Amino acid sequence: MSLESLQDLWLTYQSTVAFIGLNGLLALSVYTTLSCGQLSLAQAAFMAIGAYASAILTFHSGLPFAVNLAAATLLPALVAVPLGLPVLRLKGVFLAIATIGFGEVVRIFFVNLDYTNGALGLTAVPQRTSIWMIYAALSAALFVLWRIRGSRAGYALEAIREDEPAARTMGIHAARYKLAMLALGASFAGLAGALEAHYTYMVSPSTYSFTRVVDMLVYAVVGGTSVFYGPVVGATFLTALPEILREISARVGLAPGPLRLFVNGAVLLLVILFLPEGISSLPRRVRAWLRSRREAHAA
Amino acid sequence: MGQQIVNGLFLGSIYALFALGYTLVFGVLDILNLAHQAVFMICAYAALVLVVHLHMPIFAALPVAVLAGGLLGMVVDRIAFRPLRGRSDSNIAGLISSIALATILEAAVLQFFGPDVERFPFGTVPTRSIQIGGAVVSELQIVIIAIAVAMLLGLTWLLRRTRLGRRIRAVAESPKAARVLGVDVDRIISASFFVSSALGAAAGVLFGLAFNNVAPDMGRSVELKGLAVIVLGGMGSMPGAALAGVALGLLEVFTVAWIGSSYRDAVAFGVLFLVLVLRPRGLLGPAALREA
C-alpha cells in the first residue's frame, strides 16, 4: 500500500468524512431537544439561520471566521428562546407539527429574501471550513452533552423525559430546562449550517427543507437516543451507507437511486422494530447474548 | 372573484380528501401515519396501471385501487404500528416507522416506474367545462367536490350508525376500556387503517386525475398541507378536517389573489403555527390534552 494510494483514498472520501461530521452534529442537535422528551423539527430552520448569518458576515464584515462561527452558533439560540416560550407548552406530535410550521415559514422567508438572491441563494461562499474544524465542533458538542449527562441537570432532564408532571412536583423547572435544551440544540444546528455553507461554497433555501430535518431525526433514531453518542453513530452509518451502496449497485447492476432509498427505509424500519435503542446498543446486546449463551452452556 | 372561490373550493376538497383518512388514524391511535402519503401515491399508480395496461374504464379502476389501498393500509398497520403498540415511545417510534415504510414504498415505485411524471390517458375522464356566473368549472372538478362531500357523509354515517363505527369510536376513546368490553382492539385498529387508507387511495386517484399528474413525489406535495389541515380542523375530527381543508384552500387562493403568491405558503404555515399556539384544539377538535 503506497503512500500515494493512501492519499488518493483520503482525497476520494474526504467529503464523506466531512459530511459524517456535519450530519453527526445535526443529529446531536435533534437529540439535544429529544433528551428531555421534546421532538423539535425546526432544526433545519436553525441551520439555515446559522448558515446565512455566517455567509453574510463573511461577505460584508471582514471579521475572522471564528467570530462568524460564534455568531452562527449564538443567533439560532437567540431565535429559539422566543420560539420555545409558546411552543414548548405543546406535547409530542403537536410540538413536532408546530416546529415544522416554523421551519417552513423560515425557509419561505429566505426564498422571498432578495437580499440573499432568493432561491438562488448565496454562491461562491469562500471555503473556510476544514475537516478538523468540523470534528472539533462535533467533539465540543459531545463534550457538552457528556458533561450534562452526569450532572444534576442531566438527572433533571431524565426526570422530565420519563414523567414531566412528576418532575415538576419534585421542584424541577421543566419549562426552563426544555427551553435551554431547545436553545442548545439550535446552536448546534446553526454551527453545523455555517460549517456546511463554508464547505460547499453555497447557501440556498432548498437545503433547509422538511426532508433535511427528517434525515437528522433518522440519524438520531437509527443510532439510538438512549446514549448521547448514539446520534453520531447513526449519522456515521447512514452517511457512509450510500458510498457502500454505490459499490454494490455497480456490481449487481441495480439503479443506485432507488436502491439507496430502499436500504435507508429498510434499515430505519428494522432498527425501530428490533433495536429500539439504536445500533449504538448493538455491542451491548451482542455481549448480553453471548453471556446468556455461556451461562446456558455452563448450566 | 367567482373563479377564485371555485379554485379555493376545489383545492380545499383535495386537501379534505387527503386529510379525512389521515385524521381518522390519528383520532383512533393518537399517531401520525406518515405513510399515508405513500399509500395515496401508490394507489394513483395502481389505477394508472389498470387504466393504461388493462384498459379498464376509470369508474372500474377507482374502486379496485381503493380496495388495494385499504388492504395496503392494513399491511402498513401490521408492519409499522402493531409491533410498536405498548412501547413507551410508540408515539415517536410510530412516526418514524411510518416514514421508513413510506421511503420503501417510494423506492419501489421509483424502481418500477422511474422518476418521470405520468398521466392518465387523454379521454379517461371528460374534459368539458361549464360556466357558472363568469367562473369556469370543469365537470371533473364538480365530481371531485361531490365525492369529497359524499365521503365525509359516508364516513360520518359509518362512525355514528354502524357497529364497526361504534367500536372504532370506543377504541379511540380508550383502548383499555374497549378491550374490557370485549372489543378485539387490534382488529378494530386494522379496520380503521383499512378505511383510512381506502380514503387516501381515492384521494390519490382523484388527485392524479385532477392535475394529470402521477409521480413518485406526488404524496409529498400534499403531505405538509394535509398535516396543517388536520391540525386546523382539530385532530381526529372528520367534519373539522373537511372544514379546515376547504378553509385552507380558500385561504391559499385569496392570499394569491390579494397578497401575492410568494407569501401563500408562509401564510398557510403561519396560520398553522398560530392555531397550535393559540388554540391547540383546532376548529372542531375535542378540548383535550394537547398541552402538557
Next chain:
Amino acid sequence: MFASVRSLAATAVALLALPTLSAAETVKIGAAFSLTGNAAAYGAQQKAGVQAAIDDVNKSGKLKGITLELVLEDDATSKEQGIAVFQRFINRDKVSAIIGPTLSTTATAADPLAQQARTPVVPVSNTAPKGITDIGDYVWRVSLTEAQVIPSALKVAQAKIGFKNAAILYGNDDAFTKGGFDVMKASLEAAGIPIVDIQTFATKDRDFNAQLTALKAKNPDFLMVSALVEQAAAIVSQARQLGWNVPIMGGNGFNSPKLMANAGPAAEGVMVGTAWNKASADPVNQAFIAGQKARGNDPDQFCAQAYTGVLVIADAIAQAGMKGGREDIKAGFAKVKDLPTPLGKFSFLPSRDGNHAAAVQVVKNGKFEILQ
C-alpha cells in the same frame, strides 16, 4: 450485512491495487447526472446522450488509438452527492474530464473541487448566466445560458405576435426556475415591454388555478413561464382549462417532449427558446436523432447537449495532438472551432461559454417545430 462489509473490503483492496494508468490507450470521462431526485427526468436523457456519443466517437476512429471510457454516476440532484461523485472522479477514477452535473445548484457546489484539482468540467445543462464559468478556467460550458436564449426567442415571438405587455409566472423556490425568471424579467425590460403582473409557485405545487386566475384578471397579451417540465405541462393545461388562450412562452424547462405527452392538445402553440434545433437538416443532427431512435430514445435538448459535450471533449483531445491528459484537454478546448455537432457549429466564447445558434420552437400537432 456481512456481504456489504466484505464488498467494502474488496473495494478497498481493489482501490489500493489500482495500477498506474497508461494514459495513451484509454481516456476516462466522468459523467455526473441526476438519475434520481427532482431533476431525474433530465438526467435520463443526458445519460442516453453521453452513452451514444462515447460509442459513436470510439467507432468513428477519430481519436486514432485512443478509446474513451465512460464512468457514469448519479448526483441524486443533491449537493452532497454531487461533491462525493466529483471527488471519486478526480481522485479514484482519475478521469481526464467531467461532464455534468445536471443542475446549476449542484455545479456551484461541486465544480470548485474540479477547478482546485485542475480537472476540466463540461457543464451540458447548467443555464444559470452567472456563477458557473466564473468558478474558474477549467470550467468550459457547452449549454447556452438562459441569457443567450431568451432575449432572441422573445424577439422572434414579438415579431410573430406583436404583444404590447406581458406577465410572468415562475417557481420561486428553485434555483433553476428563479434564474430563468431573472433573465425573462430583464429581457422584457430591455425590450421595453411592460410587465403587468408577476406570480410565483412552489416546486411541489400541482394546482396553479389561483395564480392563473389572478394573472388572467390583468389581461396580459403574453405569458412567460419559468418552470420545470413537471409543472410546465400542468400550468399550460390549467390555463387552457380556465378558458385562457394567451400566447405562452416557456423557459428552458419546457424543452422536453414530456410537455406534449402530459399537456396534450393544451400544449399547442406554446413557444420555447431552445439551444437545439431539432428540425435542423444538418447531417450530424440527423445521424444523432437516428442513433437515438435506434436505441429506443426520443431525444430532447438535454440529450443533444450531453451528446455534444462528449464530441467537444473528443475534439479537444484531437486538437491537443491526440493527448488525453487533463491539461491537454483544457488546452484543446480553446482550439475547438466550428465543430459540427447536433447543436450546429460549435465554438467557445472567451468567457468559456458555448456559442452556437439558438432557435425558437412552437408546439404544432403534438411536436416541436422550429418557428421561423
